[in-house]
Amino acid sequence: MTSSFSVIPVPAPRRRNRSWAKFRHNRSAMLGAVIILFFVAVAICAPWIAGQDPLKVGFTAIRKAPSALHWFGTDELGRDLFSRMVYGARASLLAGTVSVLIALAVGVPLGLISGYFGGLLDGCISRVTEALFSIPFLILAIALAAFLGPSLTNAMIAIGVSASPLFIRLARGQVLAVRREDYVQSTRSLGASDLRIILRHVLPNIMPALIVQATIQIAVAIIAEASLSFLGLGLQPPEPSWGSMLNTGKNFMTQAPWMSILPGCAIFLVVFGFNLLGDGLRDALDPRQED
Amino acid sequence: MFRLILRRIVVAIPTLILVSMMIFSLQKILPGDPVLAMAGEERDPAVLEFLREKYRLNDPLPQQYLAWVREVAQGNLGISLRTEIPVTILIAQKLPVTIQLASMAIVFSVLIGIPLGILAAVRKGTRSEFGINLFALSGMSIPNFWLGILLIMLVSVHWRLLPASGFVPPTQDFWLSMKTSLLPAIVLATAISAYLLRHTRSAMLEALRADYIRTARAKGAPEWSVILRHALRNALMPIVTLVTILFGELLAGAVLTEQIFGIPGFGKLLVDAVFNRDYAVVQGVVLCIAVGFIALTLLADVLYILVNPRLRNA
Numbered sequence: 001m002t003s004s005f006s007v008i009p010v011p012a013p014r015r016r017n018r019s020w021a022k023f024r025h026n027r028s029a030m031l032g033a034v035i036i037l038f039f040v041a042v043a044i045c046a047p048w049i050a051g052q053d054p055l056k057v058g059f060t061a062i063r064k065a066p067s068a069l070h071w072f073g074t075d076e077l078g079r080d081l082f083s084r085m086v087y088g089a090r091a092s093l094l095a096g097t098v099s100v101l102i103a104l105a106v107g108v109p110l111g112l113i114s115g116y117f118g119g120l121l122d123g124c125i126s127r128v129t130e131a132l133f134s135i136p137f138l139i140l141a142i143a144l145a146a147f148l149g150p151s152l153t154n155a156m157i158a159i160g161v162s163a164s165p166l167f168i169r170l171a172r173g174q175v176l177a178v179r180r181e182d183y184v185q186s187t188r189s190l191g192a193s194d195l196r197i198i199l200r201h202v203l204p205n206i207m208p209a210l211i212v213q214a215t216i217q218i219a220v221a222i223i224a225e226a227s228l229s230f231l232g233l234g235l236q237p238p239e240p241s242w243g244s245m246l247n248t249g250k251n252f253m254t255q256a257p258w259m260s261i262l263p264g265c266a267i268f269l270v271v272f273g274f275n276l277l278g279d280g281l282r283d284a285l286d287p288r289q290e291d
Numbered sequence: 292m293f294r295l296i297l298r299r300i301v302v303a304i305p306t307l308i309l310v311s312m313m314i315f316s317l318q319k320i321l322p323g324d325p326v327l328a329m330a331g332e333e334r335d336p337a338v339l340e341f342l343r344e345k346y347r348l349n350d351p352l353p354q355q356y357l358a359w360v361r362e363v364a365q366g367n368l369g370i371s372l373r374t375e376i377p378v379t380i381l382i383a384q385k386l387p388v389t390i391q392l393a394s395m396a397i398v399f400s401v402l403i404g405i406p407l408g409i410l411a412a413v414r415k416g417t418r419s420e421f422g423i424n425l426f427a428l429s430g431m432s433i434p435n436f437w438l439g440i441l442l443i444m445l446v447s448v449h450w451r452l453l454p455a456s457g458f459v460p461p462t463q464d465f466w467l468s469m470k471t472s473l474l475p476a477i478v479l480a481t482a483i484s485a486y487l488l489r490h491t492r493s494a495m496l497e498a499l500r501a502d503y504i505r506t507a508r509a510k511g512a513p514e515w516s517v518i519l520r521h522a523l524r525n526a527l528m529p530i531v532t533l534v535t536i537l538f539g540e541l542l543a544g545a546v547l548t549e550q551i552f553g554i555p556g557f558g559k560l561l562v563d564a565v566f567n568r569d570y571a572v573v574q575g576v577v578l579c580i581a582v583g584f585i586a587l588t589l590l591a592d593v594l595y596i597l598v599n600p601r602l603r604n605a
Contacts (some may be wrong), residue, residue, distance in 0.1 A: 127306060131305075134585045147318070192326075231562060246436065246440070255446055263439070272428065272429065275431055
């Protein structure tokens with residue numbers, strides 16, 4: 001999460017150089033990376049940037065408009081909105097990355113097994129994937145989070161599980177394409193075990209597609225986390241999260257518009273950053289796969 | 292052709308069964324004993340045992356599942372714990388509202404997404420393509436509940452043009468109904484039109500690369516005819532399939548949009564049920580969405596087979 005550049009392990013060094021060059025000259029991708037790095041820095045350095053305690057209630061400063069003392073104004077309990085937004089970056093980025101990691105951890109092994117071994121196992125996994133796909137992602141996440149109980153951890157699990165069929169399908173399709181390649185066939189003829197072929201030859205080759213999809217999925221997951229928090233199914237109050245700040249903000253639309261405008265801006269910017277980066281990575285790493 | 296369609300229908304059956312199993316098992320991951328929750332203060336063992344018998348909680352899981360499926364197949368999705376109204380009736384009440392919103396949103400997004408997608412493909416590499424792409428990416432990145440709040444602030448509160456919330460059915464007052472559903476439909480359409488735009492763009496780029504386009508140009512067909520009659524007609528098929536899939540996306544979007552605009556639709560039903568821990572309603576709504584979605588994709592695939600001459604004659 002700290003760096004978006006170091007995570008581009010592409011097997012052949014020459015190709016990496018070419019991809020990197022292509023990526024570096026893609027201005028919108030670079031803008032995306034800068035936006036993400038900015039928010040990552042804010043999340044890490046939150047205690048030093050915030051200036052004020054995000055949980056400290058101040059009854060003398062309720063719903064104050066942005067000023068020199070409170071840059072982004074204060075909320076309905078007089079808490080400093082700037083500090084809350086700075087700390088809110090943590091929940092948002094954490095939820096985005098962790099839930100995608102969960103989706104990857106669940107989806108990629110299943111997809112690899114399904115695509116590599118085929119047969120009955122593949123049939124079963126594919127049917128389950130299709131069944132999961134028939135429930136829209138956010139609805140599945142809301143239902144799971146509702147049944148698991150409201151908390152940030154459960155929200156991340158719900159989002160991760162809901163996103164995993166996407167990675168099962170992607171990994172499976174990629175494996176099917178790679179499996180017939182000569183280098184996989186020749187490794188097999190040299191007597192390499194299935195596990196070795198999967199880990200050393202198949203996985204590295206499907207990595208670019210996975211990275212591209214994971215980046216875009218982080219954007220989706222951040223919106224999903226904000227949606228769940230907005231519905232009260234995410235990080236619980238008084239802990240700050242952008243989604244729940246918007247939820248309270250909407251009740252004071254006319255009296256304190258900054259309470260809903262600013263957290264939404266933050267969500268939009270981060271998500272926009274990940275989408276820009278994802279598009280750029282797709283152009284650089286995976287030109288075959290357009291949209 | 293009929294074999295193809297038949298095979299497609301047969302494939303949908305295991306999906307349907309699996310989905311119903313998943314939704315059934317949702318209530319099994321609930322922490323705590325549902326009987327204790329139902330009995331409330333009453334902790335009399337006899338009452339608990341009676342409730343367990345009544346809701347078949349003593350039966351083995353497969354039996355419970357089969358009993359549930361039997362009920363569902365008869366149109367009985369259980370009773371809302373909160374309002375004590377049958378879930379089926381609740382769904383029948385709320386669904387038309389959301390379908391109205393979703394249909395309006397589909398119309399908007401087709402009107403915005405497809406022309407802009409064509410334009411982006413035709414003007415590849417120009418500033419207008421860059422602008423359109425940026426627009427699409429923003430549409431995908433904007434959280435729809437935030438967009439809803441912003442629109443209410445601007446259009447309803449600041450300009451006082453449209454009502455900020457509520458819903459009027461079209462049978463009661465058609466124009467007022469359009470006015471109340473305009474903003475939510477725009478919010479719903481934003482993300483959908485962005486997806487549609489991007490897919491139209493790539494489908495058009497693909498089609499414009501084809502040999503028959505070169506032939507059409509070579510025979511001297513005017514450019515508009517090449518784009519609209521030759522390229523678009525071929526690019527349109529995957530787009531039509533996408534529209535049906537996006538319907539699921541619309542339902543998901545409706546959950547938050549209806550919450551913001553206070554619209555008594557399907558999405559609000561789900562959210563209220565989540566808030567009230569009304570699990571029968573949550574289960575019923577999710578099941579209804581899943582079945583609807585499976586039916587829609589099935590319909591799209593059958594249409595695809597019927598429309599595509601290569602498959603039609605297979």
